[in-house]
Amino acid sequence: MAETVLRVEHVGMRFNLSKERVDSLKDYILKSITRQMKFDEFWALKDINFTLEKGERIGILGTNGAGKSTLLKVIAGVFKPTEGKVVRKGRIVPLLELGAGFDKEYTGRENIYLYGAVLGYSKEFIDSKFDEIVKFSGLKKFLDVPLKNYSSGMKSRLGFSIATIVEPEILILDEPTNGLDPSGIHEIRNLVKSLPNLYDCTVLISSHMLSEIELIADDIGILNHGRLLFEGSMNDLRQYALQSGFAADNLEDVFLSMVEKDNMDRKQRAKL
Numbered sequence: 001m002a003e004t005v006l007r008v009e010h011v012g013m014r015f016n017l018s019k020e021r022v023d024s025l026k027d028y029i030l031k032s033i034t035r036q037m038k039f040d041e042f043w044a045l046k047d048i049n050f051t052l053e054k055g056e057r058i059g060i061l062g063t064n065g066a067g068k069s070t071l072l073k074v075i076a077g078v079f080k081p082t083e084g085k086v087v088r089k090g091r092i093v094p095l096l097e098l099g100a101g102f103d104k105e106y107t108g109r110e111n112i113y114l115y116g117a118v119l120g121y122s123k124e125f126i127d128s129k130f131d132e133i134v135k136f137s138g139l140k141k142f143l144d145v146p147l148k149n150y151s152s153g154m155k156s157r158l159g160f161s162i163a164t165i166v167e168p169e170i171l172i173l174d175e176p177t178n179g180l181d182p183s184g185i186h187e188i189r190n191l192v193k194s195l196p197n198l199y200d201c202t203v204l205i206s207s208h209m210l211s212e213i214e215l216i217a218d219d220i221g222i223l224n225h226g227r228l229l230f231e232g233s234m235n236d237l238r239q240y241a242l243q244s245g246f247a248a249d250n251l252e253d254v255f256l257s258m259v260e261k262d263n264m265d266r267k268q269r270a271k272l
Helices: 025-033 068-076 108-118 123-137 152-166 182-199 210-216 234-243 251-271
Strands: 004-018 039-053 057-061 083-088 092-095 170-174 202-207 219-224 227-233
Touching: 004 068, 004 202, 039 068, 039 083, 039 202, 039 227, 057 068, 057 182, 057 210, 068 083, 068 092, 068 170, 068 202, 092 152, 108 123, 108 152, 123 152, 152 182, 182 202, 182 210, 202 210, 210 219, 210 251, 219 234, 219 251, 227 234, 227 251, 234 251
Parallel strands: 057 202, 057 219, 092 170, 170 202
Antiparallel strands: 004 039, 004 083, 219 227
C-alpha cells in the first residue's frame, strides 16, 4: 500500500484587500488604529482537497493569478490557511524561487555556501556535502567561474543540487522553468523526473503550461480562481478529453476549455 506523505483538506486562504488608497505607512497605521480602513475579502484559495503519495510527481496547472503560488506557500508552511489544514509527513523543501539567493559576481563555489545559508544549511553541513553537491550538479570544471558566466541551465542545476542535498521527502517547485532558455528547460525537466528515483521523494510542481506539466508529472491538478477544477492522472485527463469531444492529444484545448467554462459560470453566479 502506497504511503501518503501530503494531505490537503478543505484548504481556504483569504486576504483582506484595502479599498482605500494609502500614501504612507504612517497613514496606514493611523487608519488601522482608528478603524477607518475598509477592506474587501479576497479568497485566493477555496476548499482545496487532494493527497499525494510517496514518489508521485504532481503538476499544479493554472493561468496567472489562479492561486498556484499561494497554494504552494500554504503547503510549504509559509502561509497559514484561513480554513482547513495541511498534513505533511517528512522533510519538505520549498523552492519557490530557484536560485533567488545567488550572487552573479560570486563563483559557483562561493554560491554553494551563499545559497546553502539562504536555505538554512550550516557551513559544517555544506562542507560535509560539498562533493555530493558538485557531483550532482556536474559543474566541477566551472566551480571557480563567476555565476554571471553560467548559462540558465547551469544555474538551475547548481540550485537544484544545493537544495536537494538534504534528500527531501517532499520537494515543492514554483514554475521552475520560468525565464530559462530551451536547454535550461530541458535540464530542469530531466532533473525533476530523476528526483523520485534518486531520493524516493514526492515532487509538487506548478506551471501555466500544460505541455510542460505533461512531460514532467504523473498527475495533474487544474486550478482556477483558487478552486481545483480537476485532479487526477494524465490518463484521466485524456479520458475526459475524449468524453468532452476533444482530441486526446490536444490537452491544452481541454485545459483552456475548463478554465473558460469556469469563468463563464462565475460570471453567471455573480449576476444572481
